[in-house]
Amino acid sequence: MPTSEVYLDHAASTVVRAASKAAWAAAVEAHHANPTGAHKAARSARRALDDARDLIAEMVGRDPAEAVFTSGGSEADNLAVRGVLAARGGTAVCSAGEHHAVLEPVEHADGLTVGLDAKGQVTPQALADTLKAADDVSVVSIIAVNNETGAVNDLPALAQVVREHAPGALFHTDAVQALSWIDLAPAVADVDMVSITGHKVGGPIGTGVLFVRAGIELEAQILGGGQERGRRAGTPDVAGAAAFAAAVKATVERRPDEVVRLGGLRDRLVDGLVDRLGSAVVPTLLGRGHDSEVAAGIAHICLDGVEAEALLFLLDAQGLRASAASSCSSGAQDPSHVLAAMGVPRELAAGSLRLSLGHSSTPADVETALEIIPPAVKRLLRHGGG
Amino acid sequence: MSGADRRRRTYAEPVVAVTAPAFSWLAERIGGVEPTLNGMSGNGTSIVGRAGPVLVAMSGGVDSSVAAALLVEAGHEVVGVTMKLWGGPSDTGCCAVSDVDDARRVADRLGVEHHVFNFGDDFERDVVAPYVADHAAGRTPNPCIECNRHLKFDRLLRRADALGFSTIATGHHARVVATADGPRIGRGADAAKDQSYVLHMLDDAVLGCLLLPLGAMTKAEVRHIAADLDLRTAAKPESQDVCFITNQHGREAFLGDRIGLKPGVVVDRAGTRVGGVGSVELVTVGQRKGLGLAGGTDPHYVIDVDPTSSTVTVGTAEDLLVDVTPLESWAWTGEPLSGELELQCSAHGVPAPGEVVDNSVLWRDAHRRVAPGQSVVAYRGDLVVGGGIVGRRGETVRRRQ
Numbered sequence: 042m043p044t045s046e047v048y049l050d051h052a053a054s055t056v057v058r059a060a061s062k063a064a065w066a067a068a069v070e071a072h073h074a075n076p077t078g079a080h081k082a083a084r085s086a087r088r089a090l091d092d093a094r095d096l097i098a099e100m101v102g103r104d105p106a107e108a109v110f111t112s113g114g115s116e117a118d119n120l121a122v123r124g125v126l127a128a129r130g131g132t133a134v135c136s137a138g139e140h141h142a143v144l145e146p147v148e149h150a151d152g153l154t155v156g157l158d159a160k161g162q163v164t165p166q167a168l169a170d171t172l173k174a175a176d177d178v179s180v181v182s183i184i185a186v187n188n189e190t191g192a193v194n195d196l197p198a199l200a201q202v203v204r205e206h207a208p209g210a211l212f213h214t215d216a217v218q219a220l221s222w223i224d225l226a227p228a229v230a231d232v233d234m235v236s237i238t239g240h241k242v243g244g245p246i247g248t249g250v251l252f253v254r255a256g257i258e259l260e261a262q263i264l265g266g267g268q269e270r271g272r273r274a275g276t277p278d279v280a281g282a283a284a285f286a287a288a289v290k291a292t293v294e295r296r297p298d299e300v301v302r303l304g305g306l307r308d309r310l311v312d313g314l315v316d317r318l319g320s321a322v323v324p325t326l327l328g329r330g331h332d333s334e335v336a337a338g339i340a341h342i343c344l345d346g347v348e349a350e351a352l353l354f355l356l357d358a359q360g361l362r363a364s365a366a367s368s369c370s371s372g373a374q375d376p377s378h379v380l381a382a383m384g385v386p387r388e389l390a391a392g393s394l395r396l397s398l399g400h401s402s403t404p405a406d407v408e409t410a411l412e413i414i415p416p417a418v419k420r421l422l423r424h425g426g427g
Numbered sequence: 428m429s430g431a432d433r434r435r436r437t438y439a440e441p442v443v444a445v446t447a448p449a450f451s452w453l454a455e456r457i458g459g460v461e462p463t464l465n466g467m468s469g470n471g472t473s474i475v476g477r478a479g480p481v482l483v484a485m486s487g488g489v490d491s492s493v494a495a496a497l498l499v500e501a502g503h504e505v506v507g508v509t510m511k512l513w514g515g516p517s518d519t520g521c522c523a524v525s526d527v528d529d530a531r532r533v534a535d536r537l538g539v540e541h542h543v544f545n546f547g548d549d550f551e552r553d554v555v556a557p558y559v560a561d562h563a564a565g566r567t568p569n570p571c572i573e574c575n576r577h578l579k580f581d582r583l584l585r586r587a588d589a590l591g592f593s594t595i596a597t598g599h600h601a602r603v604v605a606t607a608d609g610p611r612i613g614r615g616a617d618a619a620k621d622q623s624y625v626l627h628m629l630d631d632a633v634l635g636c637l638l639l640p641l642g643a644m645t646k647a648e649v650r651h652i653a654a655d656l657d658l659r660t661a662a663k664p665e666s667q668d669v670c671f672i673t674n675q676h677g678r679e680a681f682l683g684d685r686i687g688l689k690p691g692v693v694v695d696r697a698g699t700r701v702g703g704v705g706s707v708e709l710v711t712v713g714q715r716k717g718l719g720l721a722g723g724t725d726p727h728y729v730i731d732v733d734p735t736s737s738t739v740t741v742g743t744a745e746d747l748l749v750d751v752t753p754l755e756s757w758a759w760t761g762e763p764l765s766g767e768l769e770l771q772c773s774a775h776g777v778p779a780p781g782e783v784v785d786n787s788v789l790w791r792d793a794h795r796r797v798a799p800g801q802s803v804v805a806y807r808g809d810l811v812v813g814g815g816i817v818g819r820r821g822e823t824v825r826r827r828q
Contacts (some may be wrong), residue, residue, distance in 0.1 A: 350544055351589050373511035373527075373545035424589035 047361045047409045051241075051399025052188060052218060052339055057284075058243030060291050063283035065245060072279045078269055086279045093282035097250055098284075100293040101237065102226025107252040109272045110282055114217040115142035117236035117251035120262050120273065121213040122180055123145040131179025134171060134207075136163045137382035138189075140215050143182045144378070154182075157382040160334065161192030161325070165202045172206035181209045183218035184253035185228060189379045190325055190364055191339030193223060200231035203241065211257060217241055220397070221292055222300060222336035233257060237289075239281070242338060243400055244288030248281040277348040295400070303398045304337035310396060310407045311340050317415040321345050321422060323389060325380070338398035342419055343385065350374045351427025357419040361410055365393045392426070480504040481638060482592040484579060485534065485541070487526030489660040490598030490641055492533040493649045496656055497640040498596055499537050506592070507534040510583060512550035513671045527827070529660050536583050536658060546582050553577035555671060559685045563605045565732040566800030566819065569625075570669050576628045584633060592634055601626050602642030604810060608761045610634035612811040617645040624774045627804040627814035630760065643738055679709060691737040693718050696746060701727075707737045712798035713747065730796055731819075748793040749775040754786045754803065755818030768805040772797045772817075778806060783813065 048056070068089055074082035076090045091105070098105040111117045122133055123146050133152030135143050138161060147154065155171045158164050163183050172178055181203050196214055203212045214236040216225055220237050229235045234257070239248035253259055253272065254269050265274025292299075315322050323343040344352065347363035353374070356363055366377030380390035396410065421427040476608060485507040491575040498505050509530040527543055534541035554573045561568035579597060587595050599624040600615030609631045615621040629637065641649055653661035668674070672681050682688060683706075691707030692700050702719035704710055711716075714729045727746045731740040769778035770788055780791040787795075788803055798801065799819035805812050 347588075351586055354542060354590055373543040373547075375545060376548075421589055425585060425590035427586055 045360060047406050047413070048401070049396040049398065049406065049410060050362045050364050051402065052191075052395065052397035053364055054240045054246060055221075055243055055399040056401040057240075057245060058288050058291050061239075061244045061284040061288040064287035065280045067281035068280035076277050076279055077210050077266065090279045090282050093279075093286035094250075096286040097237075097282075098252070101220070101229070101235070101252070102287045102410060103229075103235070103252045104255065107254055107272075109251045109253055109269045110277050111249040111251055111273055112247055113240070113249040114140070114215065114236050114238035115249075116262075116273075117238070117249045118142035118182070118213075118215050120251050120259070121234045121236060121253075122182055123150075123262055124259035124272075125180040125211055125213075125257075126150050127262075128258040129179045131177040131210075132175055133182070134168075134178050134210075135182040136184065136194075138163075138187055138192075138379040139182060139184050140188050140217070141212075143184070143215055144335050147182065157192075157327050157379070157384075159383055161187055161190040161379065161383050162334065163194050163199060165195070165198050168199055168202045169206050172202065172210075173264050175207070178207040178210040181207060182213040182215065185214045185216040185225070186222055186336045187379060188218045189393075190341045190375060190383075191218070191222075191336035191397075193219070193336060195404055196228045197231055204231075218336065218339075220289065221296070222338060225298070238283035239288055242288045242292040244285040245281055248278065248285040250285075264321065292400070300337040300399060303366060303402060306402060306404060306407050307338060307340050309404075310398075310410060313407070313411040314342065314414060315358055318344070320335075321347070321418060325383075325393070326387065338402070340396040340398075342394050342396075342418060343380075343389045344392035344394060345389060346426050347418055347421045348427040351421055352392070352394060352417055354427075355420065356413060359413050359417070361413045362394050363397075366390075366395075372378050372397050396425065467580050479593050480506060480591070481594045481596050482583075482587045482590070483507050483596045484583060484598075485530035486511050486598070486666070487529035487533075487599065487660065488661075488666060489653050489658070489663050490600070490649055491530070492598070492658050492660045493652050493656075493810050494535065494596055494598035495539065496537055496652065496658065498638065499539060505530075505537070505539045507537075507539055508543070508583070510578060510579060511543055511545045512547060512554075529663070530550075531730050533658050533660055536656070544583070544586060546578055548596040549582045550574070550578060553582075558669075559682060561800050563686045563734065565708065565710075567711045567798035568800040569802055570671075572625050572628070572802055575625055580626075580629055580633050580637075584636065587636075594638060596638040596640060598641055599626060599639050600641055600644075600646070601639055603637055603639050606810070611760060613642070614806075614809040615641070616643045617647075619775070620646045623777070623806075623809075623811050624771055624776075624802070624804050627760075627802065627811045628758065630758075644648065679706060681732075682706075682708060689734070689737050691734070691739050692743055693720065693739045695727075696730075696740060696742050701741065704739055707732065707734050707739060710739050712796050747796050749796050750790055750793055752788040752797050752803065753791070753818040754783070754788065754815045755792065755799075757783060757786055757815030758815060759813040760811055762809070768807055768812065771804045771806065772801060773822040786815075786818075 072086035072089055072352045074086045075300050076083060083401050094108045095105045104218035119144060122143060126133055132148050133147040135147045135154055137154040138157045153171055153175055155163055155167050183194055183199050203210055211233040214232050215236045217236055217238045218241060220242050235252040237250050240246040245336050261272050263274045268274050268277055311324060321344055323345055325341045325343055376387060377390050377393055380393060435551060481498050481503045483505055485491045485495055495505055495507055523717050531541045554570050558568050558570045584595060593729045600617055600620040602613040604611050604613040612623050612626050612629055614623045650661055672678050688706035688708050691704045693702035695701050704718060710729055710732050712729050715726055720727055725743055727741040729739055730742040730746050767780050767782055770781045771778040779794055782789045797817045799817050801817050802814055803817060804814040
């Protein structure tokens with residue numbers, strides 16, 4: 042009976058990296074002033090903030106002038122979609138498998154959604170069909186790497202579709218999960234706005250950036266002192282930005298090695314589950330290795346005949362932290378809108394399990410998971426699914 | 428030391444010690460021993476001395492908060508769970524995120540784990556859809572009873588079993604009483620809060636797994652304990668009415684969205700039109716107001732609702748009385764009983780004497796009509812011995828002289 046925690050929910054929030062903690066502590070120690078002030082202490086804080094901005098932009102291959110610090114991915118996504126709609130009006134379009142931080146603003150504005158294919162991706166054809174049928178599209182948002190399934194979208198191809206069928210529209214991507222797994226610079230080269238957050242890459246929760254290409258008309262969603270070039274009011278979080286930047290740097294520098302290492306662990310995990318559970322395991326996406334169309338660290342499966350909520354309870358009780366679909370605000374498991382958009386039957390989707398690896402994951406984590414998960418699944422199968 | 432001081436001393440500090448060994452049952456449960464719902468031998472009258480962990484259904488109200496506290500105090504390994512049943516709007520004090528927060532914070536205070544189970548699909552299928560269908564058929568359902576039948580004491584129990592819990596507990600004001608014939612539901616000590624009526628459907632198998640820690644307490648005592656423990660739910664108002672029907676928009680809006688409500692004619696027993704209603708599906712047997720009747724006559728009451736012909740039949744107070752109430756279903760808790768029983772037709776209604784024979788209630792004294800869809804619960808003494816749902820068989824209703 043394992044007693045320590047096996048954390049396989051890095052896609053929800055990962056362990057804060059040592060470099061990030063050190064950067065946060067150093068910034069907090071060094072900077073107490075408001076970075077928008079005029080005195081020397083303020084200028085010093087402002088320098089630290091802009092150093093962080095420069096570093097993050099460099100790591101993602103964008104111009105630092107594009108970077109708007111936010112409170113996280115959700116705020117960045119909201120600013121992109123709602124900021125454009127507020128400034129330009131028109132119709133918003135996103136995929137049906139977006140994170141709720143994009144989906145809700147789009148649906149709230151009576152926007153349009155594009156379905157996913159069985160691999161969880163948005164096909165250029167599906168996007169083109171939607172854009173051709175829509176009037177006055179002003180913003181299109183397609184997630185770079187899906188947060189539930191790990192499916193990777195072909196952003197350059199989708200950007201081409203937007204240029205062709207909705208030339209007046211801005212193209213946004215939620216790259217919150219992607220930053221850990223893919224080289225963002227080429228992926229987002231033709232994307233107008235990009236959201237990232239710190240806590241998926243080993244930085245603190247509560248940090249985010251929206252990159253906004255120069256010249257884009259965007260209405261701020263938080264009004265106040267005009268910080269962040271008028272795009273986002275509120276005193277900038279200097280220490281958070283420094284810690285975020287340190288985490289992004291570590292992530293990007295180690296990414297080539299990490300995707301190979303974690304891709305191997307992910308395959309070992311999925312293969313082990315299939316070996317032990319046979320046909321009860323329905324791999325949602327058959328991603329292999331590290332160069333596939335699925336993010337290396339995300340193992341998403343469905344367990345036929347099992348209630349995810351019951352399974353998570355049993356796993357949690359034995360120290361294994363995982364998740365199913367997105368949790369609603371009460372903590373209950375809601376049926377996955379991503380799987381629904383992929384055409385996965387609701388009953389099968391009820392058994393979804395996302396095991397996500399991160400920088401602190403070890404082979405021992407995988408071996409322990411392979412000891413814990415199969416007996417729990419078998420127990421539930423004996424009990425009508427739980 | 429006075430009683431209050433002693434209790435304060437026992438309860439006042441958060442009970443955190445249980446956190447560490449929590450889930451200790453799980454290794455053996457998963458590895459080998461299979462707890463079964465039917466294999467329980469406990470008599471349920473005491474919350475002390477039961478083996479194994481207890482899953483406590485915590486709604487976020489004061490009753491289930493105190494039930495959980497008492498079980499922790501008695502030394503049980505307790506896990507709290509809140510069922511998320513309804514995804515739509517609610518303003519009636521049930522199923523809201525704030526209630527989940529209350530349940531979680533009470534669990535934190537007690538040092539026990541808390542989980543949320545989403546049984547929304549089950550609730551829609553087993554409670555909401557039948558509620559709507561019943562109204563469409565001119566019946567007056569009791570969704571809280573169906574929620575107990577299908578959710579709390581079936582779905583949750585099956586989940587509990589799958590997770591290795593052989594015992595569940597709720598904060599209902601009723602008792603599980605051991606009898607020679609097996610466990611029975613008994614009335615709670617607080618007559619005004621007694622909830623045995625809504626638990627009437629529980630059979631031996633369920634009662635063998637169930638703890639009701641509040642059965643011997645009054646509501647005042649429950650609130651006193653909650654205040655003593657400084658639980659945030661101590662002064663929380665009672666939940667009211669049906670959780671998925673909002674006070675703001677009501678039954679009419681809810682049903683109107685799901686089924687087309689039809690206007691109906693109101694006729695007297697001779698078939699003469701005497702009034703009209705906007706929505707025949709919202710009319711209930713026994714109803715007196717909102718029937719569009721001319722003033723100046725004796726009071727008239729609804730004695731029948733037929734949505735097929737959109738007809739509501741009214742009669743005098745005398746016409747409202749019957750000797751026989753038809754049942755569309757009936758289940759005895761144990762062996763079928765003959766002879767006179769106390770029969771109760773609403774959650775806190777006054778029981779009346781009668782017999783249950785051939786799917787009918789034969790009242791000793793003429794009894795007010797009971798709306799089809801409502802539950803009749805039979806008691807012998809303080810114990811529930813059976814229950815069923817009232818049907819609509821007008822032709823069998825006759826006056827016994």
